[in-house]
Amino acid sequence: MRVGVITFPGTLDDVDAQRAxxxxxxxxxxxxxxxHDLKGVDAVIVPGGFSYGDYLRxxxxxxxxxxxxxxxxxxxxxxxxxxxxxxxxxxxxxxLLPGALTRNHKLHFVCRDQWLSVENNTTAWTTRYxxxxxxxxxxxxxxxxxxxxxxTLKELEDDNRVVFRYVGENxxxxxxxxxxxxxxxGNVVGLMPHPEHAIDALTGPTDDGLGMFLSLLDTVVKA
Amino acid sequence: MARxxxxxxxxxxxxxxxxxxxANALPRLGFDGITAVRQGKHFELExxxxxxxxxxxxxxxxxxxxxxxxxxxxRRVEA
Numbered sequence: 001m002r003v004g005v006i007t008f009p010g011t012l013d014d015v016d017a018q019r020a021x022x023x024x025x026x027x028x029x030x031x032x033x034x035x036h037d038l039k040g041v042d043a044v045i046v047p048g049g050f051s052y053g054d055y056l057r058x059x060x061x062x063x064x065x066x067x068x069x070x071x072x073x074x075x076x077x078x079x080x081x082x083x084x085x086x087x088x089x090x091x092x093x094x095x096l097l098p099g100a101l102t103r104n105h106k107l108h109f110v111c112r113d114q115w116l117s118v119e120n121n122t123t124a125w126t127t128r129y130x131x132x133x134x135x136x137x138x139x140x141x142x143x144x145x146x147x148x149x150x151x152t153l154k155e156l157e158d159d160n161r162v163v164f165r166y167v168g169e170n171x172x173x174x175x176x177x178x179x180x181x182x183x184x185x186g187n188v189v190g191l192m193p194h195p196e197h198a199i200d201a202l203t204g205p206t207d208d209g210l211g212m213f214l215s216l217l218d219t220v221v222k223a
Numbered sequence: 224m225a226r227x228x229x230x231x232x233x234x235x236x237x238x239x240x241x242x243x244x245x246a247n248a249l250p251r252l253g254f255d256g257i258t259a260v261r262q263g264k265h266f267e268l269e270x271x272x273x274x275x276x277x278x279x280x281x282x283x284x285x286x287x288x289x290x291x292x293x294x295x296x297x298r299r300v301e302a
Contacts, residue, residue, distance in 0.1 A: 057289055064286075093289065100291040107240050147237055147292055173238060 001026040001220045004041035008033040012049030020196040024213035033065040042220045043080040046087030059089035080124035081188045088190030099148030105173025113205040114139035115167035123186040124219040128211040135208035137198040144192040146174035231288040232263035
């Protein structure tokens with residue numbers, strides 16, 4: 001399994017994402033924002049950080065990077081794509097996922113270990129989890145409030161496209177406590193919390209995040 | 224060359240915590256009578272004469288604003 005991990009200027013979590021791929025017995029393939037091809041990878045991770053300094057809006061400039069045009073095309077053909085934190089913001093700006101991420105409702109940057117419930121364990125990235133499993137992984141973001149209009153929210157809920165929901169107090173004002181969503185096909189997933197930081201109890205609060213990368217392994221092997 | 228102003232504002236139904244923080248600070252600073260504040264972005268573009276309104280609208284809609292959460296207006300002003 002070869003998994004591309006994109007680095008934009010200002011990306012922070014590409015190295016941890018690559019490490020998570022290795023923990024799932026995959027081969028991480030570094031992709032640069034200026035690349036015009038995906039080097040034959042089986043899947044792509046758009047990691048967290050502050051691409052292009054979060055100028056204009058989070059993800060608004062990264063969405064137009066050359067490598068993203070390749071990602072958009074591949075995602076629309078069914079390639080598994082995971083956006084974490086800033087990666088989720090980029091996928092939303094790229095219209096691969098609906099809605100938008102906005103400033104946390106209490107304006108503070110939130111950095112803590114966060115309980116999530118797994119609402120959909122049928123996506124390319126979540127099959128290793130039990131239905132309604134609760135997992136503990138880090139959340140660290142200032143603009144993680146998920147917003148969408150009522151019709152979009154209804155569609156997400158009716159079609160079971162909410163993948164993760166915050167458990168307990170809503171950390172950032174996200175509508176319906178949404179922490180992560182998927183597209184209609186289930187190959188593209190975006191979430192604000194960081195599964196790549198929770199793959200080994202030595203370096204994270206748990207290893208609960210590893211399931212996402214092992215799920216991808218299952219998806220790729222099956223394909 | 225012409226100057227074009229693009230104003231981008233959060234949609235009325237979208238929570239604007241930054242605007243609220245400003246509104247809440249005003250009474251503390253001794254300014255009374257301000258009941259609400261909404262915070263947005265203001266862009267000034269220097270534009271060649273052959274750039275038409277449709278192109279400017281496209282720039283605003285696809286890049287300067289995110290129509291999921293923001294409304295935008297484009298107007299040409301005297302430079």
